Amino acid sequence: MKTITIEGQLRTGFGKAASRAIRSQEMVPGVIYGGQTEVNFYAPAAAFKPLVYTPEFQIAEVKVDGKTYRTILKDLQFNKTTDLLTHVDLLELVEDKQVVADIPLKYVGTSKGVKEGGKFVSKINSLKVKTYPKFLKAQIEVPIDNLELNGNIRVEDVKEENYEFLNSPRIPIASVVMTRQLKQEEAAAPAKGAAAKK
Incomplete structure (x- = not known):
């Protein structure tokens, strides 16, 4: 660090x-x-x-x-x-006293949802942690490979040994949202199906 x-x-x-x-x-x-x-x-x-x-x-x-x-x-x-x-x-x-610190998040990997055309959105850039000084690090890595379209990663999903997270566990820290283009394609698909049946 x-x-x-x-x-x-x-x-x-x-x-x-x-x-x-x-x-x-x-x-x-x-x-x-x-x-x-x-x-x-x-x-x-x-x-x-x-x-x-x-x-x-x-x-x-x-x-x-x-x-x-x-x-x-x-x-x-x-x-x-x-x-x-x-x-x-x-x-x-x-050394023997715990400290509270804001540690930046680093999102690693490429999410499934992005590969399907979604957009990755980071909602929080850091998390408040309680730990001993020897465990302090420059950043917390958060894998996002399994993050699906319309899915969220929450505070409770972040795993880091020796850290007690002080943020509310249910708060979303990142998500993959549908882009306007995807929404338009989804809306167009049922219309095409209806037209084909006629």
């Missing part, structure tokens, strides 16, 4: 004025929680870009004050008018 490194510095000042001063230097304040101690830090805005502006699930190794923290992204705050990143929340990975 991809890991990015962020070089940060410990925050000493707090409050709105201190935060504004940090942001004026094109830095972004952040917090690392979930470990033995909460760590307040800041780092260059550019350092967060590979973590924030991607659909990939990644580990962020944050180096602050001589220590390295293995973390995952939990929350982001943006300025409502400028869209600039203003704060980052990171969860420290502790």
Whole structure:
């Protein structure tokens, strides 16, 4: 799984004025929680870009004050008018503590329904899972070979060892729908049959 490194510095000042001063230097304040101690830090805005502006699930190794923290992204705050990143929340990975994470889905194979002319529709791009840090992975592979026309794959159909899925089990995550052309062909077929009988 991809890991990015962020070089940060410990925050000493707090409050709105201190935060504004940090942001004026094109830095972004952040917090690392979930470990033995909460760590307040800041780092260059550019350092967060590979973590924030991607659909990939990644580990962020944050180096602050001589220590390295293995973390995952939990929350982001943006300025409502400028869209600039203003704060980052990171969860420290502790080996014997379970974490909750959103893991992207990767659909593999070609469904039966698509081969018959249907259209594959992805409804959900990631699933919320609970697991131990050692089992975190970049994506969950979902085989779709047996997905038939008008069929669905639901959360409960996804099998992944060591993961507890927190989404509702009956929610469809992908389906194959009929295209307009198929619908027209189906509608035309009974008409042809009726014409042949005359």
